[in-house]
Amino acid sequence: MIAVIGYDSAMKKHIAIVEDEPALRENYAAALGRYGYSVKTYGNRKNAMQAFQSRLPDLAIIDISLEDEAEGGFDLCRDLRALSAELPIIFLTARDSELDAVSGLRLGADDFLTKDVSLPHLAARVAALFRRIDALRRPGDAAEIVRRGALSIDGEKMQTTWNGSPVALSLTEFWIVHALARNPGHVKNRQQLMDAANVVLDDNTITSHIKRVRRKFQQSDPAFDAIQTVYGMGYRWVE
Amino acid sequence: MSIRLQLLMVALTTLVLPWAGCQYARELETALRDSQEKSLLASAGTIANALSAQPQRVFRDPDEKASFDPSRGDLYVHPLRGAPLLDGYRDDWGVAADPTPLPTATAYGARVQAGSADRYLYLYIEVDDPHFDAEPSDVHPERDRFDRIDLDLERSDGTREYYFFGTSAPGLIAAQSIVNGGDGRDHAAPEPRIQAFWLQSAAGYHVEVRIPASFVGSRLWIEASDGHGSGTAGVNAVHDPQGGHLFSRTAGLDDLLSTFIRDGIRATVIDGNALKLGVAGNLGEGTPGDTDAAPGSWYRRLMAVDASSFPLFSSPPDRLGGNSVAAALGGQSHAEWVRNAGSEELLLTAAAPLVIDGQTRGAVFLEQAGDQLLSLRDRAVSRLFEFTLLATAAAVIVMFGLATWISLRIARLRDAAETAVSSNGEIRLEMPESTSADEIGALARGFERLLVRLNEHTQYLRTLGGKLSHELRTPLTIVRSSLDNLEAEALSEGQRRYVNRARDGTSRLQSILSALGAAARVEESIRQAEFVNVDLRELLASAVAAYRDGFKEVRFALETPADPCFLRGAPDLLVQLLDKLVENAVDFCPLGGTITVLLERRAGTYVLQVQNDGPPIPPALHGRLFESLFEQRQDRDDKPHFGLGLYIVRLIAEFHGGTAVAANRADGGGAVFTITLPLI
Numbered sequence: 001m002i003a004v005i006g007y008d009s010a011m012k013k014h015i016a017i018v019e020d021e022p023a024l025r026e027n028y029a030a031a032l033g034r035y036g037y038s039v040k041t042y043g044n045r046k047n048a049m050q051a052f053q054s055r056l057p058d059l060a061i062i063d064i065s066l067e068d069e070a071e072g073g074f075d076l077c078r079d080l081r082a083l084s085a086e087l088p089i090i091f092l093t094a095r096d097s098e099l100d101a102v103s104g105l106r107l108g109a110d111d112f113l114t115k116d117v118s119l120p121h122l123a124a125r126v127a128a129l130f131r132r133i134d135a136l137r138r139p140g141d142a143a144e145i146v147r148r149g150a151l152s153i154d155g156e157k158m159q160t161t162w163n164g165s166p167v168a169l170s171l172t173e174f175w176i177v178h179a180l181a182r183n184p185g186h187v188k189n190r191q192q193l194m195d196a197a198n199v200v201l202d203d204n205t206i207t208s209h210i211k212r213v214r215r216k217f218q219q220s221d222p223a224f225d226a227i228q229t230v231y232g233m234g235y236r237w238v239e
Numbered sequence: 240m241s242i243r244l245q246l247l248m249v250a251l252t253t254l255v256l257p258w259a260g261c262q263y264a265r266e267l268e269t270a271l272r273d274s275q276e277k278s279l280l281a282s283a284g285t286i287a288n289a290l291s292a293q294p295q296r297v298f299r300d301p302d303e304k305a306s307f308d309p310s311r312g313d314l315y316v317h318p319l320r321g322a323p324l325l326d327g328y329r330d331d332w333g334v335a336a337d338p339t340p341l342p343t344a345t346a347y348g349a350r351v352q353a354g355s356a357d358r359y360l361y362l363y364i365e366v367d368d369p370h371f372d373a374e375p376s377d378v379h380p381e382r383d384r385f386d387r388i389d390l391d392l393e394r395s396d397g398t399r400e401y402y403f404f405g406t407s408a409p410g411l412i413a414a415q416s417i418v419n420g421g422d423g424r425d426h427a428a429p430e431p432r433i434q435a436f437w438l439q440s441a442a443g444y445h446v447e448v449r450i451p452a453s454f455v456g457s458r459l460w461i462e463a464s465d466g467h468g469s470g471t472a473g474v475n476a477v478h479d480p481q482g483g484h485l486f487s488r489t490a491g492l493d494d495l496l497s498t499f500i501r502d503g504i505r506a507t508v509i510d511g512n513a514l515k516l517g518v519a520g521n522l523g524e525g526t527p528g529d530t531d532a533a534p535g536s537w538y539r540r541l542m543a544v545d546a547s548s549f550p551l552f553s554s555p556p557d558r559l560g561g562n563s564v565a566a567a568l569g570g571q572s573h574a575e576w577v578r579n580a581g582s583e584e585l586l587l588t589a590a591a592p593l594v595i596d597g598q599t600r601g602a603v604f605l606e607q608a609g610d611q612l613l614s615l616r617d618r619a620v621s622r623l624f625e626f627t628l629l630a631t632a633a634a635v636i637v638m639f640g641l642a643t644w645i646s647l648r649i650a651r652l653r654d655a656a657e658t659a660v661s662s663n664g665e666i667r668l669e670m671p672e673s674t675s676a677d678e679i680g681a682l683a684r685g686f687e688r689l690l691v692r693l694n695e696h697t698q699y700l701r702t703l704g705g706k707l708s709h710e711l712r713t714p715l716t717i718v719r720s721s722l723d724n725l726e727a728e729a730l731s732e733g734q735r736r737y738v739n740r741a742r743d744g745t746s747r748l749q750s751i752l753s754a755l756g757a758a759a760r761v762e763e764s765i766r767q768a769e770f771v772n773v774d775l776r777e778l779l780a781s782a783v784a785a786y787r788d789g790f791k792e793v794r795f796a797l798e799t800p801a802d803p804c805f806l807r808g809a810p811d812l813l814v815q816l817l818d819k820l821v822e823n824a825v826d827f828c829p830l831g832g833t834i835t836v837l838l839e840r841r842a843g844t845y846v847l848q849v850q851n852d853g854p855p856i857p858p859a860l861h862g863r864l865f866e867s868l869f870e871q872r873q874d875r876d877d878k879p880h881f882g883l884g885l886y887i888v889r890l891i892a893e894f895h896g897g898t899a900v901a902a903n904r905a906d907g908g909g910a911v912f913t914i915t916l917p918l919i
Contacts, residue, residue, distance in 0.1 A: 021713055021717065023717045023721070024713065024716055024717050024720060027717065027720035027721055027723070027724055028720065030724050031720065031723060031724055031727070034724075034727050094709060094712040094713050094716070115712055115713065115716035116712075116716070116749060116753070118719065118720075118723055119720055119723035119724065120723065207764070207811055208764070229810070229811070230781060230785070231778045231781045231782045231785075231810060231814045232778075232781055232782030232783070232784070232785035232786065232814055232817065232818070233781070233782075233784075233785040233788075
């Protein structure tokens, strides 16, 4: 499923990695560098913030616990979001509790990955995020729009709307909804959804992602029940 | 032996109190008896002293010292209560003694008894002579032969008179004396003042004689002879001039004696022959002492002083016997406990010698009923018994109560200790009795401290997996990301092989770590679960359909009730529970084997079973299968299994208020996992 990301090298994207584990930091930097990104690494929040204040990166990958700050990543995310509302932020952490994921996403992170993710997967997520940013900057392109009743999915901009109003889905959630809505009535099991979202998650995380997706849709339409659980198999989209 | 029983045994030792009481009562009785003996003896001595000062009131003739010898025809004159009817019978005499045999040299038997009443002397003579020889008319007393009784009387002045009795026909007769008739021979002349009644019977004849007291001094001879000449019995003044003494009571002595004694004591004065001279008082039968005897009798039986060794004592109307009398007549005061012959009552007897002018002339003999003493003792002992038994009962009850209380508390503590660690590993830290100040409280507090430490340790072990998986995740990620980077380099075929092996190893390591951390995630998702109405039947149907697609290598059978089975529960969790059970069953089910999923209602619960063909669960694993991270059986693919699946099953079942149990199929051909879920 790992697509080779074609990219305009003339506009070399700038990625900041804030990670207190040097070996990991260097490995991520090396991998992303191989994919053509320009990577800067920081070991703690202070160094990162100093650098961001002089120049913002195009994308930030942040670990939640930074050196002696157990939740330094959350603080950094908040500060960064204050500097830029649009900067894509990915949390990459050894923590895997749902609470951490929810906290991170609520602070405005665009995606939340555990460190179990492989480097090609990480690169794919990064590329997908950049694609979404680029698509948003290219207005009028109506390609790859999936419409299912009140649902409208823009695969290019990675935007979802329900009855015209946008639903703010994270990248993982977007791919789950995308996979379900593309073939209404077909049951997608958890493995298929994981593949679609390009993540390695356990069953429970898929379940909680589905719950969160339903809740996000229900915020704009309390009557939303288009995602149905098929016990023992998975989920399907009903119209 | 339980504490209760032990304390009961201890309490029973208080029964030694009544026993000690008995011993005390026995000593008390001995002391009482001793003092009573002394007291009675002192009384006897006092009376003897008083009487010896006035011998003329004791003895009819103070100088008379004749000894009593029945073989000489000596007679004791019984005091009669009233004048008897002269009828040949002595039934109305009221004398308990039998008549005394008259001395005889032949086979001719005759017996005599004397009594005095109302200035008359009465004689009763019975002769064993069935053949009646009548007295001829105009009898010649010296020559004629007929059944006769000769009587010699010595008057107070020493003159002697001779009379005889004989009759031509039985009935009321008079004595006859012999007078010298003018014709040169003796004739019989009746003496009408001496009356007699001659009664003839088949065994012989009885003669009851009444003689005015003035006719008799102190001696009298009686001889009976047969008209056929077959023999004689008795004595006469000619052959036995020393015999025929009459011994009788001393007039007025009874009254004198009665001034010395108190109730309950009988005093008897005897002469040197032990013959009674005077009697006063009675033993007080029927005094209040007897009323207590009946209820107290069982104490008496329980701790009876052995009375059978006491000599039997009887008091014939004429003469006293026994050790005391013998000792007193020998000059020594003596007291003795005896048994009354016949009634078996205990009697205390005391005798003191009656010494006149330095000579022992008789004795004063006192008797006192022992019942008084017994009743005194019985009252004391029965009170003692009541108190000590009460005390024993109270001690037993208190100790039994205390023991019950203590063993109840210990039992409570034991129950709490046994259930302190529940089947799902929860540890209850509270122990009963921990606020008590005594040793049991200390034990309970000791248990609590133990449980706290156990709980800390358990918590540590429980979180160890999650912590470990978290701490290992970063270095593992370094290894994996390094491998990812290495793959991007230009690697030779050999290098790539090693990289692939390293990647296999890290992915296995990762699966182990995620299993370690999964328990915490499951618990978190359980906390967030919401209950809805679920139709278990529908859920099972859809899930089993999915398993049929997912696990082609085994067959699935589904048995559910015909109608919907609603339950309040979290469907996601229930499906997860089913997933884990089925995954486990598939792991152990042989290829082509059958897995049966069964649902039924049973007594307010839903029973969900997943059965699979395959090897049975080894006995060692029973009860441990549902533990967290318990390493399970080897399965087909020989992968190491961390038993998180069944742990999750248990968590979910318990979250729904149910239970999870593993067992082997009855036929031994597989395993059965049973989940019980309450209906509501």
